[in-house]
Amino acid sequence: MENQDTPKLENQICFPLYVISKEVTGMYRPFLEELDITYPQYLVMMVLWENEGLTVNQIGEKLFLDSGTLTPLLKRLELKSYLERKRKKEDERVVEVFLTEVGRDLQKLACSIPGKMAEKLSLSEDDLLGLKATVDKILNIIENKK
Template identity: 45%
Template sequence: MENKELFHLDNQLCFSLYACSRAILRLYRPFLDELNLTYPQYLVLLALWEKEQSTVKQLGKLLDLDSGTLTPMLKRMEAAGLIERQRDKTDERVVIVTITEKGEAIKEKAFCIPKSLLEASGMTVEEVQALNKVIKQLTQQVHSI
């Protein structure tokens, strides 16, 4: 690739990932709106559906969110009855986040969200998983710099 082509928008991986992310979020929006969730709240629920409980610190690391972003969101989710937050009895600095029955009940309604992406992509499950693996490798590599 010539130097001048390096500055073509179509050759920018960051732009392709950005545009793809925005398109996926537009696809998810009607489903998330129906569930009264924001995308980051959906990510928190995905993590808790998998583990049932987590510390705020673990969630922040997993979702790549700082506590200044995560804590207010968790407070709103707690007010909505989706999660509970409690200080660890052995270490008051640690806050444990647990999914509630109401938060768990949303899981079944949310199955349509990943299915919608798979259908819209025109790709097989294996192709989407392979792409996801490559993107995770790239993310890990860039984070390590």
């Protein structure tokens, strides 16, 4: 006899979210390989394209990453000459991150990625906007409970 209290995978919201995250991230791979960056590096670059000169902590807050995860990403991007890290003069414990010219040029190449992904997913703009709104709502609920 089956235990009715046992959670079933098919009834869980966490499992399809996990699979979608993993699979969609994988769908980005061929586009990002053309730019010689990984998906987490792409996230960092998007934050910097929107707001250059952020501190490492500010980038971490936007991406929900701690500095132990973020620092190696930044170092690899710096080795590729996409960004540079500078210690703040007023407080040398604080590191600010700036795009290089190469990093700014990369932005131009990355502009086609969202459209390519939308095409690959074959969802309407309304479907994508609805999904984004629902996911944002869940994320806000999670953040407000912390």
